[in-house]
Amino acid sequence: MTKAIANNKKRDFKSFFQKVGSAAMLPISLLPIAGIILGISSLLQPSLTKDILSIISISIFGILPISFAMSFSFKFSDESGMSVLNSLMIYFIFIGIQSAFITQLDSYFWKLEGWHFTSIIGFSVLNTSIFGGMAIGLTAAYIQNKWYGEIYKYISYTALISITVSFAFILIWPGINQLIYYFGEGVNKLPFGLNSFLYGFTNRLLLPFGMHSLLIPVFNHTAAGGVMIVNGEIVAQGNSQIWLAMNDMGMSFDVLRNNGGGSFIWEGNSVYITPGTNPSSYQQGFFPVMIFGFPTAGYFMQRKYDDKKTKAMIMLASITPMMTGITEPFEYLFVFTSPSLYLLHAIYTGLSFMLMDISGASIWLSSGWMFDIILFGILPHHISGMATNYWTVFYVGAIMIPLYGATFHYLYKKET
Numbered sequence: 300m301t302k303a304i305a306n307n308k309k310r311d312f313k314s315f316f317q318k319v320g321s322a323a324m325l326p327i328s329l330l331p332i333a334g335i336i337l338g339i340s341s342l343l344q345p346s347l348t349k350d351i352l353s354i355i356s357i358s359i360f361g362i363l364p365i366s367f368a369m370s371f372s373f374k375f376s377d378e379s380g381m382s383v384l385n386s387l388m389i390y391f392i393f394i395g396i397q398s399a400f401i402t403q404l405d406s407y408f409w410k411l412e413g414w415h416f417t418s419i420i421g422f423s424v425l426n427t428s429i430f431g432g433m434a435i436g437l438t439a440a441y442i443q444n445k446w447y448g449e450i451y452k453y454i455s456y457t458a459l460i461s462i463t464v465s466f467a468f469i470l471i472w473p474g475i476n477q478l479i480y481y482f483g484e485g486v487n488k489l490p491f492g493l494n495s496f497l498y499g500f501t502n503r504l505l506l507p508f509g510m511h512s513l514l515i516p517v518f519n520h521t522a523a524g525g526v527m528i529v530n531g532e533i534v535a536q537g538n539s540q541i542w543l544a545m546n547d548m549g550m551s552f553d554v555l556r557n558n559g560g561g562s563f564i565w566e567g568n569s570v571y572i573t574p575g576t577n578p579s580s581y582q583q584g585f586f587p588v589m590i591f592g593f594p595t596a597g598y599f600m601q602r603k604y605d606d607k608k609t610k611a612m613i614m615l616a617s618i619t620p621m622m623t624g625i626t627e628p629f630e631y632l633f634v635f636t637s638p639s640l641y642l643l644h645a646i647y648t649g650l651s652f653m654l655m656d657i658s659g660a661s662i663w664l665s666s667g668w669m670f671d672i673i674l675f676g677i678l679p680h681h682i683s684g685m686a687t688n689y690w691t692v693f694y695v696g697a698i699m700i701p702l703y704g705a706t707f708h709y710l711y712k713k714e715t
Contacts, residue, residue: 320512322374322436323429326366327516331665333359334543338663338674341546342682353547360540363520364419364432365390371436376443386439389461393435396465397424415473417533425472428521428536438464476522480573483523487560487575492656495577499584500649506627507634507641518581525560525573542578542663546685552578552661553686577656579675582664583692584652589620590669591696592647592703593629599707600632621669633711640710647702651695660691 333356340352368386376382401416401423417426425431438460446452486494498518505511518524519539527535527544535544545552554565560574597617601610616629634641655662663675676689 316513317509318374319371319433320510322371322433323367323516324512325370325374326363327512327520329359329366330363330539333357334539334663334665335674337543337547338679341549342678356543357547360543361419364427364429367429367432367516368435368439371433372439372443373436375437375440379440379443379447381447382439382443385442385457386436389439389457389464390432390435392458392461393431393465393468394419394422394424396462397469398422400466400469401425415476425468426476426522426533426536427468427472429516430475430521431468431472434464434468480522480526483521483525484573484575486523487525487573489575492580492653494575495580495584495656496649496653498581498649499652500645503630503641503645503648506630514581522573524581525576526571527573528571530569538576538578538581539663541572541576542661545578546663546679546683549683549685551684551686552688556659556686578661579663580652580656580661583655583660583662584648585624585626585664586662586672586692587651587655587695587699588648589624589626590692592651592699593617593620593626595700596644596703596707596711597629599704600711602708603711624665637711640706643706643710644703647699647706650702651699654695654698655691658688658691658694660688661685662687662689662692 336352337356340349340356343349343352365387368390369383372382372386373379415426416423417428418424427434442453442457442460446456489497498514502511502514505513516537518537520537522536524538525536525541526533527541529548535541545555550565550570554563555572555576555578560572560576562569562571564570594614594617597614600617601613604610604613613632616632619628620626630641630644662672665671665675672689672692676687676692679685680687680689
């Protein structure tokens, strides 16, 4: 009986984090569109069109916490539309209370710096990023699941719990945010691109459990991936957002590489970027694997079969990531049947991330396909002078080809 209870708890724990990953991917899936719009606008000459495109894309990133609140409430309330609407109301209460008490917070509880704050739809609030959105979404889902159908309780508990959660964040979040910042600072300072290796390696290890998407928002859209502060105001948090902010401002990545991060002056502006940060280092490692590693692996896999349809299916699956950024169709061909082979694939992915990082590349990734290299690598480098060093993809890709070729030639067996 005890063993059965333990197994049930284990399944519930795994199911919870799989649902978290699924909820996180809903708003994250919108960001490539915003990134592409911002990438196009950065290539244009100053004009009304450029300003409009920039505002549209930045607005999508600006409401990311609200998107997380809506997505989490939707996923954890059996996809209830009422819960989504409730999450919006709770979030407005959340930021409204923060805005009203922000001066008292700074005076009596914490000594806060500029990066502790941000602006959301005109409110000056604590920089709770996506974590605040997740908390509000889960709160709305809990209220929905607990009191839906009891209108008076639903309304009363919504108000009571909303206010409680808001004040709880006011009291404890600055300390938590400080820890997240220190964590990001420590991780980014790891030598020899070890932080990038660990990210790529862990990302792939979590894929079979459906939890790889948990890393994406944390390192790319929170202080865990670094912060960028300009003239005392936080303009970006997370590895991905720092790339987009620098690109939008026209600040070459060489400026960051030469300064090593920290505080520096750029065109009369006081800039601070978390030391050790390489924008896109938690994204670009997928390029060599998807474009060079997977097709090579697919070629050696299909050689083990005689059936033409099977051969075609494997090759199609192996080039799908290159064209769409979707890796699962190919990885699922061997992830469960050959764990040792998948472990090597995870190591190679980590190696790709590390080599791209230490080689000085900075290429933003929307979905991992070849189009990204043009829009976020070649064009920014030659037109905007962003020094993305896009050619590194091909150097690292030349290393991935023999690694994946030898591994899948000797270890992949068609019985699997």
